[in-house]
Amino acid sequence: MNAPELTEDERLGLYLRNTDTGAEWWRVTVADRPQTYRLEHGVETAQGNASVDIDLVVDEENLLAKLKKWHREGFVFEARGASPQADAQQRAAFMPALQRAAAARRNAGSAGEAFGASPTDAASAPTGHSVRIGEIEVPCGVPGPLVPRVNPAYLFSERFNDIVEDIVENKRVMLIGHTGAGKTSLIEQVAARAQHGVVRSNMNGQTTVGDFVGFWTVKGGETLWVDGVLPTAMREGLWLIVDEIDFAEPSILAALTAVLEPHGRLTLKEKGNEVVAPHPAFRLFATANAVGAMSQFRHLYQGANLMNEAFLDRWRVYLLDYLSPAEEADVLVRTLAPHMTPTLAATLAAIAADCRAAFAREDLSSAFSTRRLLDWAELMLRTGDPERAAGPAIYAKVSPEDATLIRGIIRHHIAPAG
Structure with missing residues (x-):
């Protein structure tokens, strides 16, 4: 003014x-x-x-x-x-x-009525059945070998409701956060309960655009086209998780851009411009460590690429942090009941939280996942010795310097046996 x-x-x-x-x-x-x-x-x-x-x-x-x-x-x-x-x-x-x-939207009775989603998106399951995950009804798919196994102790936090609803509405979901925060396992556990097959493509530097989109090969003297993971998932209605997308080659990102819209189609230029339309059950996910709100940690993930806002705007991006100590203690008790008591679980969750804080400060070079914590706790219950259990579950997986620091954190919380 x-x-x-x-x-x-x-x-x-x-x-x-x-x-x-x-x-x-x-x-x-x-x-x-x-x-x-x-x-x-x-x-x-x-x-x-x-x-x-x-x-x-x-x-x-x-x-x-x-x-x-x-x-x-x-x-x-x-x-x-x-x-x-x-x-x-x-x-x-x-x-x-x-x-x-x-409230009116929740009571509409069909997620397909929300935001212009087509009925085929919401009713992607031919069975017509659904399963309630958190507060959301998720249409079920068809059992098959690619459906992940259900982890009955998996904790669906209230903060996951928006993500699950986005899955139902066929939004493109990207989960960002530190290694071991449970980004991939969240998608897999939703799919496990709703009986949807999952395929993963890890952008670890060895995945080529041919692996992702497809390639020609010669077999028995005949030239054949082999679909990559993307067209395979689109044709068969699988859920595709592109892990560590911030390490992907530009050619792979270019192929992805064509299908980022809910009804986006893939054109196979190498196959005479064949157009692959997505199956109604197809869902597309990505995980990343150093994107958007996680960009401040890019130096911890060497080789991660910058991703522009135009690309990110085509996704719903959720920041996933580690479980809180209370949530993680609950997971420990539920997974290892009846032997894992709330008192033991609270101490182990506090140790994991301190290790993660050290990682965020860059005192530790390795993250501390819930999977690692569960493995340590399970072995600890078998051996009765935290230090002995930490050998194969923790120390052997990290550098000697990290092992020394983690050992100090453990001893801070657990007094040696008398």
């Missing part, structure tokens, strides 16, 4: 700023005498009411000074003729209206 350059019409209206107690406003209108202006001031109450507590008339010079002062104080021009009472009512009505709309 550059006050001296405003016309009279542009000066008239409502100026607002939010405060800790509500919305504060000034309203500018024309006064009775020429070249004078009426200024009214008010603050919205907790109940959404707005009453005038200052009412004065100023000349043009004073108005310009006021406009500059309001600009410095963070007031924003709203609209000519706006009503403070109407504005307060509109703000107060937003959350109730949003909650009603969300």
